[in-house]
Amino acid sequence: MENVTVLGGTLDRKEIDEYIKYIREKNDNRQIESLQIEVDGDYVNLSYKLEPQPFDRIRRITGYLVGTTDRFNNAKRAEERDRVKHTLTL
Numbered sequence: 849m850e851n852v853t854v855l856g857g858t859l860d861r862k863e864i865d866e867y868i869k870y871i872r873e874k875n876d877n878r879q880i881e882s883l884q885i886e887v888d889g890d891y892v893n894l895s896y897k898l899e900p901q902p903f904d905r906i907r908r909i910t911g912y913l914v915g916t917t918d919r920f921n922n923a924k925r926a927e928e929r930d931r932v933k934h935t936l937t938l
């Protein structure tokens with residue numbers, strides 16, 4: 849991750865790496881997309897953006913919360929195929 853901007857002063861690489869480590873620890877080691885460090889005297893303000901995290905879509909099908917129907921047995925597949933699908937028409 850090299851998209852680091854330092855405003856209002858200068859920081860050495862070791863200090864920047866410590867801020868990156870701190871942010872990753874607070875956010876379950878997610879990847880940092882960009883980091884802006886604003887030096888304000890003895891304090892710093894950290895502004896950062898994390899990379900998007902993928903997620904699985906969960907739907908309620910025939911009374912079960914599922915991501916996909918690939919593990920359904922034949923009876924559940926038939927139940928899903930025969931169900932009434934509701935739509936909204938405007």
